[in-house]
Amino acid sequence: MNTPTTRTRDGADTEWWREAVIYQIYPRSFADSDGDGIGDLPGIIARLDHLVALGVDALWLSPFYPSPQADAGYDVADYRDVEPIFGRLADADRLITEAHDRGLRVVVDLVPNHTSSAHAWFVEALAAAPGSPARDRYVFRDGRGPDGAEPPNSWRSVFGGPAWTRTDNPDGTPGQWYLHLFDAGQPDLNWDNPQVRDEFVDILRFWLDRGVDGFRVDVAHGLVKQADLADWHYPEETTSGDHVEQPRPPMWDQDGVHEIYRQWRAVLDAYPGEQILVAEAWVQPAERLAAYVRPDEMHQAFNFEYLEAAWSAEAQRTVIERSLAAASAVGAPTTWVLSNHDVLRHATRLALPVGTPRPNGIGTDDPQPDTALGLRRARAATLLMLALPGSAYLYQGEELGLPEHTTLPDEVRQDPTWRRTGHTQRGRDGCRVPIPWEADSPSYGFGPTDASWLPQPPVWAEYALDRQVDVPGSTYEMYRTALRLRHELGLGGGELRWMESPDDVLAFRIGSGAGAEADSGAGSDSDSDSGAREVIVVTNLSAGPVALPPGTELVHASGPLTATGQVPTDVTAWARQRR
Missing domain, CATH: 3.20.20.80 (Glycosidases)
Structure with a gap:
């Protein structure tokens, strides 16, 4: 292939x-x-x-x-x-x-956080007895209260309502509860179960063998839950949170998830080529998120x-x-x-x-x-984003x-x-x-x-x-030009260096020439190709227009500049030194 x-x-x-x-x-x-x-x-x-x-x-x-x-x-x-x-x-x-x-x-x-309630494993689990191996693949618990009529804990679904649904026993009497951090049709898997871990390694291999180049991992921060399933009395969030006044939620961003991703990374690394793992992890602060992309775990988050x-x-x-x-x-x-x-x-x-x-x-x-x-x-935000390394x-x-x-x-x-x-x-x-x-x-x-x-x-x-195709100034053509220039100028691999700018204005240098060469006269006639590949990015979030840095010429912009060549409010411009 x-x-x-x-x-x-x-x-x-x-x-x-x-x-x-x-x-x-x-x-x-x-x-x-x-x-x-x-x-x-x-x-x-x-x-x-x-x-x-x-x-x-x-x-x-x-x-x-x-x-x-x-x-x-x-x-x-x-x-x-x-x-x-x-x-x-x-x-x-x-x-x-x-x-x-x-x-x-x-x-x-x-x-990997959950299956459908129509998955063969969950159908088997519903038909099995409490404490059975089939139920251990998911998170089943007895309810609280004298008749078990209360959910096992206070957790709420991301989609609203309780995160637990009670099952019926074969004789029609109320049974155990199962955890679903999302919809009731999405029962959470128990990632402490070796069968669950082995199953997903096999799923990875199934699609790698078919030639895929990677996996975006849904709810990557949710697979492992705090062992005691402790009650949670703070506002429900899908992120791990960085609020000083509250601990990390017991259902999100538990340290045990990293062992899983180290195992998966080893599976991908055994295949020829460069297949990637991408974490959908609603995790803050940035240092907690960075843990997902350590060298032996995921590639992106x-x-x-x-x-x-x-x-x-x-x-x-x-x-x-x-x-x-x-x-x-x-x-x-x-x-x-x-x-x-x-x-x-x-x-x-x-x-x-x-x-x-x-x-x-x-x-x-x-x-x-x-x-x-x-x-x-x-459009301004997009042009700013596409210039970032x-x-x-x-x-x-x-x-x-x-x-x-x-x-x-x-x-x-x-x-x-x-x-x-x-x-x-x-x-x-x-x-x-x-x-x-x-x-x-x-x-x-x-x-x-x-x-x-x-x-x-x-x-x-x-x-x-x-x-929009071939229409100057259309959003599509703005994107297409930005992606071409991003590739030609090596912006994604550049080093960002901030520049002095007026209040409410972002300005930085980026590109293959944004390192030491940029600070020693990039853009001069004696400069090498690195200066030509450096871009100066200006995003104006202030109330009035701002000028491009002296000696620069426009390369691309998210909207028209003013008649005098200034960057209007809510516009991002890419420029470079005149040669």
């Missing part, structure tokens, strides 16, 4: 994942080949050339495994096959091959502290500095991200008043964000400037959060709406019919890909 290779400028192989830009595909919302309104693997294959034209290095596929779809596929019933609505196992093989033929690597989702950072120069600089320092201490790259399938799209999130906590969805009766402001800031992730549709669908009718929502919070949190459906390809086609080119598993808003036409 043809496996892509990333090479340095001198032709030597390099660790591709340190600088890679990876594009997340949410299969049910990317491209529908058969007109049933749900995206599928053949649809993805037909659109792979879009990723090549965009200029990304790899794609990450959210789950496509057999599943009852209680949580859009993150409730896996079989880790070694493909859900029929997405295609067949042969389609997964063809997707991997065709991606590799185009020079794209393929990362697949792995969901999403930087959610960066995703959550307020749109202010102080907040942005603080999180960038802290992230780079923590990752550098363990020899890992920082992995930047602004949007994914679990959070409000950043073209909408950044339209909210600065400092507003990120809402879990926006609905028709909520205040509607300023779409133009959100897109302006999103390390790896970056893009979420499908963000290259089109897609906002959140904030007027999605409540009656069509499918995220279990909406139901489990008693209709108080809209949840994640708004960022999962099928994306638009062609403005004048059925379902905006998502599929051959008008069918769409979530309704697309009428404004999707103006964001369609065919309305």
Whole structure:
């Protein structure tokens, strides 16, 4: 099987994942080949050339495994096959091959914290007696109180409601409780059980043998629970937290997870090539997150502290500095991200008043964000992110400037959060709406019919890909140019050096010339190629326009400069010294 290779400028192989830009595909919302309104693997294959034209290095596929779809596929019933609505196992093989033929690597989702309640193991566990080996693969406990009618502890589900559901005995009487940190259809596995550990090593090998280039590990910080399952009386969070007034939650970021990932890393390292592990770990502070990417564990960990950072120069600089320092201490790259399938799209999130906590969805009766402001800031944030050293992730549709669908009718929502919070949190459906390809086609080119598993808003036409290709200033062309320049100038592998700047303005040097050469006159006529490859990045978060540094010329920008060549508010510009 043809496996892509990333090479340095001198032709030597390099660790591709340190600088890679990876594009997340949410299969049910990317491209529908058969007109049933749900995206599928053949649809993805037909659109792979879009990723090549965009200029990304790899794609990450959210789950496509057999599943009852209680949580859009993150409730896996079989880790070694493909859900029929997405295609067949042969389609997964063809997707991997065709991606590799185009020079794209393929990362697949792995969901190890829980299975589906339809998984054969859990079906067996429900039929087995308390204390049986089948039940020991999951977290079953007797209830509290004289008749066991109270849950074993106070833990709450991330999706709302209790994190425990009581079972029925074969005779119909109430039985034990099982733990599910997410939906009731997602029972948590017991990672103290050797069978569970052996099973996932075998699953890794199954997909590595089929040619995948890595795994994004769902809820990587949640596999191991505190042994005593102690009550938790603080506000429920999916992160480990860095709050002085509270200890680390007993269900998140326990030290025992690292033993698991050291074992997995050894499995991947035994295969030829460079396959990677990527942690979805909502962990703070940055030093705790860095533990997941030590040299013998994972390769990358999403930087959610960066995703959550307020749109202010102080907040942005603080999180960038802290992230780079923590990752550098363990020899890992920082992995930047602004949007994914679990959070409000950043073209909408950044339209909210600065400092507003990120809402879990926006609905028709909520205040509607300023779409133009959100897109302006999103473009600036993206150009800032793509200039930072390390790896970056893009979420499908963000290259089109897609906002959140904030007027999605409540009656069509499918995220279990909406139901489990008693209709108080809209949840994640708004960022999962099928994306638009062609403005004048059925379902905006998502599929051959008008069918769409979530309704697309009428404004999707103006964001369609065919309305943006080769259109100067379009969001798509901004992304495409940024990715080309990022590669040509070696920005992902550069060293960031801050520059003096006005209040509420970020300015730094980055690129292959951003080291000592940059400080000794980069950009002068006597400078080598390193100066030409250095970029000066200016992000203006102040109230008025700011000038580019003297002696520089514009390379790229997230929006037009002023008539006098200044950087307006909420715009990022890339410049370099005139030669």
